[in-house]
Amino acid sequence: xxxxxxxxxxxxxxxxxxxxxxxxxxxxxxxxxxxxxxxxxxxxxxxxxxxxxxxxxxxxxxxxxxxxxxxxxxxxxxxxxxxxxxxxxxxxxxxxxxxxxxxxxxxxxxxxxxxxxxxxxxxxxxxxxxxxxxxxxxxxxxxxxxxxxxxxxxxxxxxxxxxxxxxxxxxxxxxxxxxxxxxxxxxxxxxxxxxxxxxxxxxxxxxxxxxxxxxxxxxxxxxxxxxxxxxxxxxxxxxxxxxxxxxxxxxxxxxxxxxxxxxxxxxxxxxxxxxxxxxxxxxxxxxxxxxxxxxxxxxxxxxxxxxxxxxxxxxxxxxxxxxxxxxxxxxxxxxxxxxxxxxxxxxxxxxxxxxxxxxxxxxxxxxxxxxxxxxxxxxxxxxxxxxxxxxxxxxxxxxxxxxxxxxxxxxxxxxxxxxxxxxxxxxxxxxxxxxxxxxxxxxxxxxxxxxxxxxxxxxxxxxxxxxxxxxxxxxxxxxxxxxxxxxxxxxxxxxxxxxxxxxxxxxxxxxxxxxxxxxxxxxxxxxxxxxxxxxxx
Numbered sequence: 360x361x362x363x364x365x366x367x368x369x370x371x372x373x374x375x376x377x378x379x380x381x382x383x384x385x386x387x388x389x390x391x392x393x394x395x396x397x398x399x400x401x402x403x404x405x406x407x408x409x410x411x412x413x414x415x416x417x418x419x420x421x422x423x424x425x426x427x428x429x430x431x432x433x434x435x436x437x438x439x440x441x442x443x444x445x446x447x448x449x450x451x452x453x454x455x456x457x458x459x460x461x462x463x464x465x466x467x468x469x470x471x472x473x474x475x476x477x478x479x480x481x482x483x484x485x486x487x488x489x490x491x492x493x494x495x496x497x498x499x500x501x502x503x504x505x506x507x508x509x510x511x512x513x514x515x516x517x518x519x520x521x522x523x524x525x526x527x528x529x530x531x532x533x534x535x536x537x538x539x540x541x542x543x544x545x546x547x548x549x550x551x552x553x554x555x556x557x558x559x560x561x562x563x564x565x566x567x568x569x570x571x572x573x574x575x576x577x578x579x580x581x582x583x584x585x586x587x588x589x590x591x592x593x594x595x596x597x598x599x600x601x602x603x604x605x606x607x608x609x610x611x612x613x614x615x616x617x618x619x620x621x622x623x624x625x626x627x628x629x630x631x632x633x634x635x636x637x638x639x640x641x642x643x644x645x646x647x648x649x650x651x652x653x654x655x656x657x658x659x660x661x662x663x664x665x666x667x668x669x670x671x672x673x674x675x676x677x678x679x680x681x682x683x684x685x686x687x688x689x690x691x692x693x694x695x696x697x698x699x700x701x702x703x704x705x706x707x708x709x710x711x712x713x714x715x716x717x718x719x720x721x722x723x724x725x726x727x728x729x730x731x732x733x734x735x736x737x738x739x740x741x742x743x744x745x746x747x748x749x750x751x752x753x754x755x756x757x758x759x760x761x762x763x764x765x766x767x768x769x770x771x772x773x774x775x776x777x778x779x780x781x782x783x784x785x786x787x788x789x790x791x792x793x794x795x796x797x798x799x800x801x802x803x804x805x806x807x808x809x810x811x812x813x814x815x816x817x818x819x820x821x822x823x824x825x826x827x828x829x830x831x832x833x834x835x836x837x838x839x840x841x842x843x844x845x846x847x848x849x850x851x852x853x854x855x856x857x858x859x860x861x862x863x864x865x866x867x868x869x870x871x872x873x874x875x876x877x878x879x880x881x882x883x884x885x886x887x888x889x890x891x892x893x894x895x896x
Contacts, residue, residue, distance in 0.1 A: 360548055360571045360590045363583060364407045366449045368568035371545065372552070375537045378564045382451025391432035394450040395425040401453040404431045408443040409592045416440050421453060443592055454564060459483030459554035460523075460531065461490075464539055466548045467502065475503040475542065477514075477535060481521050483554030483566075497521065509539040530563050531555070546576030589618065596622050598678055601884035606674050610807065613667025613698075615675045616640075618660045619682070624892055628684030632658040633772060636679060638692030638703070638727065639664045642758075646691030646726070649761035653769055658685050666698035670807055670860035672706035674882050680714050681885055683892050687722035687772045693758050696729035701833065703727060704735040705862040708742030709878070712869065715746040720778050722771035723748050726764050728755035741870055749774060801847055803837070803854040808880035810837075810858065810865075816875035817845055825871045829863035838864065845875075 366384040385391040395402045406418035418440040422428040461480035480498040482490045499520035514532035542550045549571040556566040574588030587595040587603045602617035635657045637643020749771045801812040830838045835857045868876040
C-alpha cells in the first residue's frame with residue numbers, strides 16, 4: 360500500500376469541496392515566508408514526511424510571523440524527522456480549535472463485510488483504537504454497500520448516533536459523503552481525517568488527513584508520481600526503483616518484492632551485512648528475525664513467492680548480489696511452499712554460476728522446501744557443486760528451525776571473513792560483458808530477454824540432447840531435434856509466446872559440458888548502479 364503526503368491528501372479533499380486550512384507547500388525557507396505573508400495570520404509549519412508522531416518529534420511548529428515561519432523552515436528543511444529527510448513543509452493557517460472529530464473509511468476485509476466501512480468519533484486527535492476500547496459510546500460505524508455508495512441519509516445516521524452539536528450534523532454528514540468520493544476516486548484502502556476541527560467561528564475544517572491507496576491501482580494515478588508502490592517511510596532507493604520498474608511492474612508472474620533495508624551503500628560496503636531473500640512473507644519474516652536476533656545485519660528484505668518464473672527470480676538474485684560489500688546470501692523459504700520450487704533452483708544456479716568466480720568462498724545458505732523439493736535440491740546440488748562457494752542446502756527438516764539456519768549462516772560468514780583477512784581483504788570488480796559470436800547460432804526473444812544457441816559449441820548428441828529434454832520437462836517446448844541437431848520449434852513470434860523462461864535449457868547445457876546456450880536477461884539500471892558503486896566482493 361502507498362501513502363500520500365499530507366499536502367497531497369488535502370489537495371484531494373479540497374478538490375471535492377471539503378474545507379481545508381488555507382495554505383501551500385514550500386520547498387525553501389523563502390517560499391515558506393512568502394506563503395505566511397499571503398495567509399496574513401499565525402501559521403503552522405508541518406514537515407511533509409510519511410510518519411506519525413510528527414508533533415512530538417519536532418515536525419510541527421507554530422509561527423506568529425512570516426519571519427518566524429522562514430526561520431522554522433530553515434530548521435526543518437534538509438533535516439530529519441524520525442529518520443526521514445524533510446524536503447517539503449506545509450505552511451497553513453493556525454486554527455482556533457473548539458472541538459475535534461475523527462472520520463475514516465477503510466477497506467474492511469472481514470468475511471462478514473468485504474467492503475468499505477466508515478467510522479466516526481467525537482474524539483479526534485487521538486488513536487481511534489484507544490477510543491474504541493475505553494469509550495465505545497464515542498464511536499460509531501456503518502458498512503457501505505459498494506454498489507450503492509454512501510448516501511447522505513446513511514451519513515446522517517452515522518453522525519446522529521453520537522452526541523454532536525445539532526448544527527454540525529448536516530455539515531459532518533456532507534464531509535463524510537465527500538470523503539467517500541475521495542475514497543473511490545483514489546482507489547484507496549484508507550482515507551482518514553483526524554482531526555476534523557470545529558473552530559470557534561463555527562467552521563468545520565480538515566486539520567490533518569491520511570490516504571493510503573492500493574498499490575495495484577498506482578498505474579491509474581500518474582498524478583501522484585509514485586515511483587515504487589510500497590508503503591515505505593522514505594523515498595525509494597536506486598535498486599528498489601530498478602526492481603519495481605524493470606522486474607515487477609510489467610510481469611504478473613508471481614511476486615518480486617525488493618527492499619533495501621539500509622539505504623546507505625557506503626555503510627553496507629564496510630562489511631557486516633548479508634543479503635536476505637525469502638519465499639513467503641510471513642515465514643520469511645520469521646527467518647529474517649532469527650538472523651537479526653543472532654546478530655546479523657540484513658542489507659535486503661526480498662520475497663519471491665506466488666510461483667514466479669525462473670527468469671524473474673534470477674533477475675532479483677542478480678540485483679541482490681549487486682549490492683557492494685555483502686558478506687553472504689541467505690535464501691530462507693521457511694515454509695512448505697505449494698509453488699514449483701525448481702523455478703527458484705534454476706534461477707539460483709544460473710545466477711551463482713555467473714557470480715561465483717568473482718567472489719570465491721562467498722557464503723550461500725539455502726533453505727527451500729515444498730512442491731518438487733527433491734527435484735529442486737538435485738538441481739541446486741548439481742549446479743553449485745563445482746563452484747568456489749561456501750554453500751549449504753536444507754529442506755523441510757529445518758523449516759521450523761530458523762535458529763539453526765541463523766547459526767549456520769553465522770558460521771559461514773565468519774569463515775568467509777577469516778579467509779578475506781588472510782588473503783588481504785576485498786577487491787573491486789565489474790561484471791564482464793558477454794559477447795555472443797555472430798557465427799552459426801539460433802536465437803529468439805522471450806518476454807524479458809533473449810535466448811542464444813551457439814551451434815558451434817553444441818555437443819549433441821553426445822549429451823543426449825539434455826537441453827531438449829529439460830525444455831520439454833520444465834517448460835513449453837521451444838527446442839526440438841531435426842536431423843540430429845538442435846532446432847527451434849516455431850517462428851520468433853511464436854517462441855516469444857511459448858517460452859516460459861524456466862532457464863533449464865541453459866543450466867543443463869552447461870552442466871553437461873556444452874555451454875552452447877545463453878539466456879540473456881538484462882536489467883537496465885543494474886549496470887549503471889554497478890558502474891557507480893563498483894562491486895565490492
